[in-house]
Amino acid sequence: MNEESDRRIQRWGKALSIWRDVPDSDWNDLQWQMKNLVRTAEQISKLLCLSETETASLRRLQKQFRFAISPYYFSLIDTENPADPIRRMIVPSSLEETGGGEVDPLAEHADKVAPGLTHRYPDRVLFVVTAFCSSYCRFCIRKRNWKVSDAASTRAEIDEAVRYLRAHEEVRDVLISGGDPLTLPLDQLDYILTQILDLPHIEFVRIGSREPVMLPMRITDDLLRLLDKHAPLWINTHFNHPREITEEAAEACEKLARLGIPLGNQTVLLAGVNDDVETMKKLVHSLLRIRVRPYYLYQCDPVIGAAHLRTSIWKGIEIMEALRGHTTGLAVPTFVVDAPGGGGKIPLAPNYMVSAAPGRMVLRNYEGALFSYSDGEISSAKGGAPASSVYDLLTERAQHLIPQAQPHYERREAVALERSFAELAHSLTDNEE
Numbered sequence: 001m002n003e004e005s006d007r008r009i010q011r012w013g014k015a016l017s018i019w020r021d022v023p024d025s026d027w028n029d030l031q032w033q034m035k036n037l038v039r040t041a042e043q044i045s046k047l048l049c050l051s052e053t054e055t056a057s058l059r060r061l062q063k064q065f066r067f068a069i070s071p072y073y074f075s076l077i078d079t080e081n082p083a084d085p086i087r088r089m090i091v092p093s094s095l096e097e098t099g100g101g102e103v104d105p106l107a108e109h110a111d112k113v114a115p116g117l118t119h120r121y122p123d124r125v126l127f128v129v130t131a132f133c134s135s136y137c138r139f140c141i142r143k144r145n146w147k148v149s150d151a152a153s154t155r156a157e158i159d160e161a162v163r164y165l166r167a168h169e170e171v172r173d174v175l176i177s178g179g180d181p182l183t184l185p186l187d188q189l190d191y192i193l194t195q196i197l198d199l200p201h202i203e204f205v206r207i208g209s210r211e212p213v214m215l216p217m218r219i220t221d222d223l224l225r226l227l228d229k230h231a232p233l234w235i236n237t238h239f240n241h242p243r244e245i246t247e248e249a250a251e252a253c254e255k256l257a258r259l260g261i262p263l264g265n266q267t268v269l270l271a272g273v274n275d276d277v278e279t280m281k282k283l284v285h286s287l288l289r290i291r292v293r294p295y296y297l298y299q300c301d302p303v304i305g306a307a308h309l310r311t312s313i314w315k316g317i318e319i320m321e322a323l324r325g326h327t328t329g330l331a332v333p334t335f336v337v338d339a340p341g342g343g344g345k346i347p348l349a350p351n352y353m354v355s356a357a358p359g360r361m362v363l364r365n366y367e368g369a370l371f372s373y374s375d376g377e378i379s380s381a382k383g384g385a386p387a388s389s390v391y392d393l394l395t396e397r398a399q400h401l402i403p404q405a406q407p408h409y410e411r412r413e414a415v416a417l418e419r420s421f422a423e424l425a426h427s428l429t430d431n432e433e
């Protein structure tokens with residue numbers, strides 16, 4: 001047994017595993033992983049030691065929404081824990097059979113202008129080029145496509161979409177998504193990127209992919225060479241939990257970053273997965289360490305079969321409150337809710353403007369300190385009175401209202417005290433001389 005299989009066994013704990021003796025050369029091989037996807041209720045049942053009732057539920061679900069999990073991603077599950085966050089994201093649950101939800105919660109079909117092409121925002125489009133993913137997330141908003149087929153867009157469909165783009169010079173960038181576009185055969189991905197980037201008004205392309213997370217062995221040298229050919233490219237990955245940031249995933253992101261591809265991350269806020277401040281902080285900090293910038297935090301959309309994974313919007317606001325100001329802005333994603341019916345993303349944040357009057361505002365910072373802020377001419381009269389209300393700040397009677405026992409202000413007072421001692425000592429020395 002070598003280091004790699006030791007690591008896998010560590011991940012699996014005491015779990016029964018059918019992959020224990022797989023040689024590393026196979027385990028790290030894209031083709032082997034794809035050939036060995038976990039696809040059936042029976043396989044999942046065996047790996048997780050499910051009861052007959054749970055297995056029966058999986059069999060029913062299998063008819064409704066497909067599932068597949070790469071052995072690599074499956075190996076991240078703590079099989080001893082039924083509430084394991086990775087398991088919640090990827091293993092079908094009987095809860096999917098209840099709770100309602102919509103088939104196309106973002107109404108992408110209503111804005112579809114050509115095969116795979118959704119034109120919603122003024123200067124950019126979404127181009128869905130395949131329905132296939134190497135593993136299927138239970139909260140996916142495009143589950144409706146899983147039913148249709150695995151199929152990637154045909155040449156004719158791609159050409160039709162490109163014709164639309166050629167006629168619409170207002171489109172500056174194309175977000176290529178899926179399914180997962182990085183699962184496409186390389187010649188097909190090459191064709192799509194070439195066709196799009198040949199259009200003079202397309203300034204860059206973004207690719208949305210969860211392959212660095214669920215199948216990092218997909219980031220092969222051949223793929224890297226292809227991506228390098230089509231700069232400028234941006235890639236948005238999709239890490240939802242810090243345990244997804246394994247050595248393999250970090251290496252995949254490192255390879256992409258070394259090509260000069262800017263990496264962003266979109267996270268979906270999921271109940272029982274990442275809906276607590278500590279997990280989210282760990283996630284965003286770990287992302288920065290692997291050169292991935294947290295970009296969006298999405299409220300989970302009301303897609304069919306995902307009601308048990310949704311949280312209240314307030315949970316997202318609470319998490320943003322705990323991030324903004326408490327850590328670098330680079331680690332703080334924008335929290336967004338997709339408007340029902342295809343209204344697009346709406347950013348939400350805690351409220352930092354407490355009150356306003358003509359020419360003056362009262363703003364608060366992350367510590368809860370309130371500040372009187374001029375929104376017009378800067379007046380030289382500085383209200384020096386201690387504030388006893390927001391109104392004092394709004395009428396400029398006072399400048400700020402600082403909560404007690406703030407480490408920042410305690411530190412400032414200590415520094416001021418030290419400075420005055422130093423000045424006193426200095427002046428005494430001067431006098432003696």
Ligand code: SF4
Pocket residue numbers: 132133135136137139140141142178179180210
């Ligand atoms: S990887 Fe993306 S497109 Fe594929 S199932 Fe997961 S969320 Fe949906």
